[in-house]
Amino acid sequence: MMMTETVSLLSVPFGYGAGRHGSEMGPQAIFNAGLMRQLSELQIPVQDEGPLTVPQHYNSTHPRLKYFHEIIELNTNLAAKVSEIVARNSFPLVLGGDHSIAIGTYAGLAQHYKNLGVIWFDAHADLNTEDSSPSGNIHGMSLGVGLGRGPDLLTQIKGAGPNLKPENIVLIGTRQLDAGEKEYIRSSGIKCFTMHDIDRKGMSNVMDEAMSIVTRGTDGVHLSFDIDSLDPLEAPGTGTKIPGGVSYREAHFALELMYESRKITSAEFVEVNPSLDAGNKTARLTVELIASLLGQRIL
Numbered sequence: 001m002m003m004t005e006t007v008s009l010l011s012v013p014f015g016y017g018a019g020r021h022g023s024e025m026g027p028q029a030i031f032n033a034g035l036m037r038q039l040s041e042l043q044i045p046v047q048d049e050g051p052l053t054v055p056q057h058y059n060s061t062h063p064r065l066k067y068f069h070e071i072i073e074l075n076t077n078l079a080a081k082v083s084e085i086v087a088r089n090s091f092p093l094v095l096g097g098d099h100s101i102a103i104g105t106y107a108g109l110a111q112h113y114k115n116l117g118v119i120w121f122d123a124h125a126d127l128n129t130e131d132s133s134p135s136g137n138i139h140g141m142s143l144g145v146g147l148g149r150g151p152d153l154l155t156q157i158k159g160a161g162p163n164l165k166p167e168n169i170v171l172i173g174t175r176q177l178d179a180g181e182k183e184y185i186r187s188s189g190i191k192c193f194t195m196h197d198i199d200r201k202g203m204s205n206v207m208d209e210a211m212s213i214v215t216r217g218t219d220g221v222h223l224s225f226d227i228d229s230l231d232p233l234e235a236p237g238t239g240t241k242i243p244g245g246v247s248y249r250e251a252h253f254a255l256e257l258m259y260e261s262r263k264i265t266s267a268e269f270v271e272v273n274p275s276l277d278a279g280n281k282t283a284r285l286t287v288e289l290i291a292s293l294l295g296q297r298i299l
């Protein structure tokens, strides 16, 4: 919680953007892992917005964009809900779901913030297009949509694009890029802190640089946190695991620094997939990470 009082918890039990089933059960797993208890220990006033209604599967059959129509419908509804939360001056905390729901989140935010900074914590860049995507899974395209780069119909969701600016975006934890994404990152100038950069500079310097980029000339900062940014040894419950990720301590430290900055104005945690988890380890980790973002301290 950074600039507002209440945290509005919005569950989005939706997984059609991912290649594997299960992330639609993410919000329930995160609640089961003790989210409400953790927030009450932090004495944070919470408004539970309940789960967003998700569209039924009506067999949308776009050849290269899987569940295209469901994703449009979901994100249209999500954008309206997020916008309403911001209008109430509450802090939107969105629980996914797969990363395609980021489209609806920033579409809702864009109705209030004209120059939104975005921190995209992820093993991936999610900057694919219909043509560059190796999978057709829209969770791999969701950041691109906000830059006007994604599939046309998606960018036409109210607020969805192109409302984000490359110079206001930082990627952190990146370690798997498809060819088209690399090219776009280089040509657009999006700042990308790969695992190599984290190893070389340390998370402390990376976060200092990242915060200075996303706060320069912006009127809000959104954190989009894909749990696959963490090393799969820490976070096995996710659908696209890439080895060599952010450590447990680095992730907490980054989130603690974001809290200290008091600049974050909204957040989402996505890609927790309980059907791939070891017990409920990844969901429990997510609860702890949320706590760090919201001010939990060791002492």
Ligand SMILES: NC(=[NH2+])NCCC[C@H](N)C(=O)O
Binding pocket: 098, 099, 100, 124, 126, 128, 133, 134, 135, 136, 137, 139, 140, 141, 176, 177, 178, 226, 228, 240, 271
């Ligand atoms: N949000 C995610 N986990 N994205 C994974 C994307 C993987 C790959 N780049 C693709 O486009 O299919």
Ligand SMILES: [Mn+2]
Binding pocket: 099, 122, 124, 126, 139, 226
């Ligand atoms: Mn992602």
Ligand SMILES: [Mn+2]
Binding pocket: 122, 123, 124, 226, 228, 229, 240
């Ligand atoms: Mn990812």
